[in-house]
Amino acid sequence: MSNYKAYCLDLDGTVYKGNTPIKEAVEFIHYLQVKGVEPFFVTNNSSMTQKQFQQKLAKMDINTETDHIVSSSIAAANYIEEHFPGKSVFMIGESGLQDALDSKQIMRTQDVAEVVVMGIDRQINYEKFAIACLSVRAGATFLSTNSDHAFPSERGFLPGNGAFTKLVEYSTGVDALFMGKPQPFMLEYIQKQFGYKKEEMVMIGDNYLTDVLTGINMGIHTVHVNSGVNRTEEVRQKVAQPTYFLESLSEWII
Ligand SMILES: [Mg+2]
Secondary structure, rough: OOOOEEEEOOOOOOOOOOEEOOHHHHHHHHHHHHHHOOEEEOOOOOOOOOHHHHHHHHHOOOOOOOEEEEEEEHHHHHHHHOOOOOOEEEOOOHHHHHHHHHHHOEEOOOOOOOOEOOOOOOHHHHHHHHHHHHHHOOEEEEOOOOOOEEEEEEOEEEEHEEEEEEEEHHHHHOOOOOOOOOOOHHHHHHHHHHOOOHHHHHEEOOOOOHHHHHHHHHHHEEEOOOOOOHHHHHHHHOOOOOOOOEOOOOHHHH
C-alpha cells in the first residue's frame, strides 16, 4: 500500500465504537504519529465541537490538534463563509454547529433568513421548523450537515438529522445540499486548508455509502476496514470499489 500525507479517518466504526476505542485503530494512529504524520478525523456528527471530539479522543489515548478534526459542521461553516459571506443565517443545531459558525463570525438570526443550515438538534420544535420552512419558501439557500436517517444509541436507533431535514424538504419541495459524507466538502476543506495533492490523500472508513463513496467522489484512494457497519463481502459486491480492503488497521503496520 502507498504512503500518504493525509490519512483521513472516519470516527464511529473506524476509530471507536460509541465510547469504546478500536485497539488496532489507536495503534495505527500512534504508528503514524511516531512517523511524524498527524492523521485527520472526518465525521458526519455535527453535534460536538472540535474541542469535545479532542477530549473524547484523548480519553482513548489519541492526542490530536483540533484543526485535524473535521465535522460536517466545520464543512458547513466554511461553505457559508466562502459562498454566502454577510448573508443572514438561520441555524437548527447543537453546540458543534453553533461553535463552527461562531468561529467564522457568521451572524445568526432567530427569524426568516437568507441561508438555512440544519444539523441534529435534540431540542427541535415546531417553531424552528416553521422558520426554516418560511425561509426556504422565501428563497433561502438550504444546507444540511448530514443525511443520516438514524443513529445508534443505547436505546436503539434514534432519528438523525437526515430525518429532520426530510421534513423541511417535504414541506417546501426544496432539496437540501448536504455538507457531510458522501459529499466531498470535508475532504475538500482539508485539501485546501493544508495544501495536499489528491494523490497524497486517503479516506479510511467502515461505511461504504458514506466513507468509501466520499473518497471516490473526491477522486482519492480509499480504504474499507471491516470494523463497523459494512462487511468486506458486502462491499465487494459494489460497482465502484475501494482501493484497498483491510480486516483491521493493524494490517497496515505490517
Ligand atoms: Mg463509521
